[in-house]
Amino acid sequence: MLMILLDRVTKTYGKHATPALDRVSLHVEPKEFVIVVGQSGAGKTTLLRLLTREEKPTTGKIIVGGVDYDKLKDHDIPLLRRKIGVVFQDFKLLPNRTVFENVAFALEIVGMGSYEIRNTVPKVLDIVNLRGKEKRMPFELSGGERQRVAIARAIVRQPKILIADEPTGNLDPKHAWDVINVLEKINKYGTTVLLTTHNQDIVTKLKRRVVTIQHGHIVSDKASSAEYKL
Amino acid sequence: MRHRKLITFGRIIKTGLTNFLRNAWLAAAAMAVMTVTLTIVLFSVITSATFNNTIEQINAKINVSIYLADSTTLDQANVMMQQLRTLPEVKQVSYISKDQALAIFTAGNSTNLALQQAINQTGNPLPASLKVMPQDPSHIASIEKFIKDPKNVALEDPQNPSSYHGDQKAAVDKIAHATNVMRQAGVVAVAVFAVISMLIIFNTIQMAIFNRRDELTIMRLLGASTSFIRGPFVVESIMYGVISAFISVAFIDVLFIASSSALQASSLGLLDINYSNTYFHSHFWMLLGMQLAVGIIIGAGSSIMATRRYLKFKTK
Numbered sequence: 078m079l080m081i082l083l084d085r086v087t088k089t090y091g092k093h094a095t096p097a098l099d100r101v102s103l104h105v106e107p108k109e110f111v112i113v114v115g116q117s118g119a120g121k122t123t124l125l126r127l128l129t130r131e132e133k134p135t136t137g138k139i140i141v142g143g144v145d146y147d148k149l150k151d152h153d154i155p156l157l158r159r160k161i162g163v164v165f166q167d168f169k170l171l172p173n174r175t176v177f178e179n180v181a182f183a184l185e186i187v188g189m190g191s192y193e194i195r196n197t198v199p200k201v202l203d204i205v206n207l208r209g210k211e212k213r214m215p216f217e218l219s220g221g222e223r224q225r226v227a228i229a230r231a232i233v234r235q236p237k238i239l240i241a242d243e244p245t246g247n248l249d250p251k252h253a254w255d256v257i258n259v260l261e262k263i264n265k266y267g268t269t270v271l272l273t274t275h276n277q278d279i280v281t282k283l284k285r286r287v288v289t290i291q292h293g294h295i296v297s298d299k300a301s302s303a304e305y306k307l
Numbered sequence: 308m309r310h311r312k313l314i315t316f317g318r319i320i321k322t323g324l325t326n327f328l329r330n331a332w333l334a335a336a337a338m339a340v341m342t343v344t345l346t347i348v349l350f351s352v353i354t355s356a357t358f359n360n361t362i363e364q365i366n367a368k369i370n371v372s373i374y375l376a377d378s379t380t381l382d383q384a385n386v387m388m389q390q391l392r393t394l395p396e397v398k399q400v401s402y403i404s405k406d407q408a409l410a411i412f413t414a415g416n417s418t419n420l421a422l423q424q425a426i427n428q429t430g431n432p433l434p435a436s437l438k439v440m441p442q443d444p445s446h447i448a449s450i451e452k453f454i455k456d457p458k459n460v461a462l463e464d465p466q467n468p469s470s471y472h473g474d475q476k477a478a479v480d481k482i483a484h485a486t487n488v489m490r491q492a493g494v495v496a497v498a499v500f501a502v503i504s505m506l507i508i509f510n511t512i513q514m515a516i517f518n519r520r521d522e523l524t525i526m527r528l529l530g531a532s533t534s535f536i537r538g539p540f541v542v543e544s545i546m547y548g549v550i551s552a553f554i555s556v557a558f559i560d561v562l563f564i565a566s567s568s569a570l571q572a573s574s575l576g577l578l579d580i581n582y583s584n585t586y587f588h589s590h591f592w593m594l595l596g597m598q599l600a601v602g603i604i605i606g607a608g609s610s611i612m613a614t615r616r617y618l619k620f621k622t623k
Contacts, residue, residue, distance in 0.1 A: 129528065133621055151620050158530030169525045173329050185318055186531045188311035230529070 078143060080238060080269045081105035081128065086137030088123050097123040099293040100137070105271065107237070110264045112280060112302055113273045115290035121273045124290065125242050128271070129163055130154050142237050159187055162231030162268070164241040168223045170215040170230075176202070177211035180229045187234065201233045205259055221252030228259050238269045245276055253279065277307050315535060323542025333515050334547065340511045341551035341606075342558070344504035345598055349555055351500045352594070355493035357583040362486040369444040369479055373454055374434040374467035377405075383462055384437065391439060394449050399440040408433040434464040445483035447471065505605050512544050512609040516617075523617040537614045544610035548602025556595050563587060 083103040089096045098120045105111055115121050126132045128141055130149065139146040144157055170179050180198045189197075202208050205225040215223055224244055231239055241260060245253035257279055264270045274280060280287060280302045287302035288295060299305060327334055375384055384402055391400045403411070409431045416422050426432065441447045453459060454469045463469070471479060516523075526536045563584045587594065 131528070131621065133623060152533075154620055155527075155530045155532045158528065161530075163528065165528075169521075169528065171522055171525060173326070173522070182526075182531075183529055185315075186526075186529060186535060188315050190314060 078107070079104050079140070080107045080109070080142060081271070082138070082140040083124075083127075084138040086127065086134045086139060088120075088127060088132060089135045096135070096293050098127070098134075098290075101290075101293070101295055103288065103295065103298075105269060107269055108264070108267055110261070110270045110283070110285045111272070112283060112285050112287045113271060113290060114275070114280060114287060114305075114307060115273075119290045120293045121290055122242060125163075125240050125271070125273065128238075128240060129161060130157060155186075159234060160236055160238070162234065162236035162239040164224070164227050164231045164239070164244045166243040166246045168215075168227045170223060170226055172215055174214075175211065176207060176213050176215075176218070176226050179215070179226055180233050183230045183233050197233060198229075201229045204232070204262065205229045206255070219252075220247050221249070221255060224248060224252070224256055225259070228256065232259075232263050232268070236268060238271065239263060241270065241272045243273050243275065245274060245279065250278070257283070275307070280305055280307060316538075319535065319538030320542055323539035323546070326539055327543045327546050330515075330543075333518065334543070337511050337515050338547050338551050338554070341508050341547055341602065342554045344507050345551050345555040345602060346558055348497075348500050348504050348601065349559055349594060349598060351497045352597070353559070353583050353587055355497050356586050356590075357579055358493050359490060360582050360586070361579055362490055365482060365486055366444050367440075369441070369482060370470075371439045371441065371447065371450055371454075371479075372470040373437040373439065373459075374464040374469065375436060376462060376464045377434065379435070379462040384435065387459060387462065388437060391437065391450070391453060394453065396442050396446050396449050397439055398442045401438045403436045403438055405431050405433055405435045408436065434467055443483075444479060445487050447479075501601075504601075508605045509609040509612070512547070512606065513613040516540060516610065516613040520617050523614060527618060533618055536618060537611065540610045540614055541607050544606035545603050546606075548604075548606030549599060552595070552598035552602040556591075556598055559587065 081103065082105075083101055085100045085102055086098055087096050087100055088098040101120075101124070103124075113121050113124065123132065127134055127139060130146060134146075141157070142160055144160075149157060171182060174182065177198055180201060181194050184194045184197060199208065199211070202211065205228055207222065207225055207229065210218070210222065213222075215226070218226065224247070228241075228244070231241075239260070244256050244260075248256065253276065260270055260272060261283075284301050284303045287297075287299050287305050289297040373387075388400045388402060391397050409426070412433060413423065413426070439450055441450060451471060454463070454471065523536055
């Protein structure tokens with residue numbers, strides 16, 4: 078079974094605008110690591126927002142992890158989102174909560190007991206190298222640290238799919254690689270990863286499947302990104 | 308599953324309380340506004356009750372006297388009283404005999420010796436009378452009709468028409484009208500203050516939630532359910548309501564204790580502050596309950612309405 082299936086998906090904002098995505102079809106197998114590249118405005122973010130059901134496609138079919146979005150009821154959207162981990166370019170951390178609480182929030186949502194939460198969160202903070210900063214507030218952290226909190230939050234529920242929207246966009250090279258290494262580690266444990274990026278260095282060194290979007294169309298889909306030029 | 312729901316419910320309460328403490332400044336500002344508006348509502352309720360009491364006192368003084376001819380027997384007077392008592396607009400009827408009338412008159416003019424002497428020499432010129440207290444001074448048409456009934460006119464004193472007549476009738480009607488208008492004005496004032504308070508409180512809570520709309524959308528993106536996101540905000544708003552209600556009641560209480568004499572002087576005698584004080588303390592629990600109910604309902608309702616728009620899913 079495919080992890081992600083997009084079948085001729087079109088998304089148009091407003092009635093007569095040119096589509097942000099135009100008849101896009103994409104298949105992603107479980108445990109795959111896919112890099113999505115394309116210029117700003119090409120339609121990458123729209124693609125990701127469709128997958129998290131922040132947007133609804135104008136036409137076309139989307140099935141993620143066996144869930145057909147056409148049949149998805151509003152009150153089931155939260156349940157769907159709990160199965161997908163998302164890392165946002167602007168982090169989207171809860172400003173009034175500590176590092177620990179931000180990560181714990183993802184588990185509170187699913188009703189996990191406090192004892193279990195206290196056991197699970199530190200392990201994930203270990204993975205992203207944030208041990209010892211549990212009590213910091215988001216504004217006390219650097220950009221790289223914030224992004225790693227966001228990743229910890231996205232992976233703590235062990236989602237089947239992780240979507241990362243330019244997670245390195247605001248980071249210096251060293252921190253960017255910290256983030257990418259975490260994504261690779263999660264992928265090795267069996268999570269399907271969908272990563273969008275602008276960073277040539279990352280694309281070249283990752284040597285993963287790379288999908289290019291231009292003006293709302295998928296213009297290339299290569300098995301390895303090693304030779305790929307942005 | 309049930310266990311999970313319990314955990315989640317506990318978390319909603321705990322998060323609400325934590326947020327309340329962490330957003331102390333916002334909470335203080337919101338509660339200040341709520342306290343002021345709830346105090347105004349409480350104040351208007353007490354004022355209106357006091358006003359009504361004053362009106363009652365004025366109305367209680369309005370009565371219609373039917374003077375009886377000397378030839379009318381006590382039995383005939385009793386029949387008239389029975390008939391009057393059957394009228395729905397009549398509250399109370401009492402008989403005042405000639406002797407009682409004289410005693411009242413003498414007591415009222417005890418300093419006027421010349422008048423006393425004149426009365427003593429002429430015998431008792433005062434007629435016996437029926438004192439009719441209406442339920443509501445503005446509704447005395449049937450009493451008037453009774454007085455003008457030819458069967459009764461025969462028994463009445465031809466020299467002294469009933470007190471509901473001429474200038475006196477005009478005065479009674481005027482007072483009755485004025486008190487009615489004032490009573491209605493009181494109800495309208497309370498209603499207006501209540502509605503304005505609700506709008507102000509709603510607006511305050513909406514602004515507080517608008518400030519934190521990002522939080523709401525983030526929680527939504529992470530897959531939190533509607534009740535899990537909204538719950539803490541409702542808990543927090545209810546806290547605002549409860550605390551503001553207590554403060555408003557305490558404030559009014561202190562106001563009465565500290566400055567009842569000053570208030571009495573400044574109200575120019577238009578309001579009976581002593582009655583306000585008595586009313587407040589005899590209805591203390593009811594008023595506190597009312598304030599709490601208003602605070603809780605408006606707080607919870609506002610936060611539910613204000614969070615709604617940030618929790619919607621896109622349908623297009």
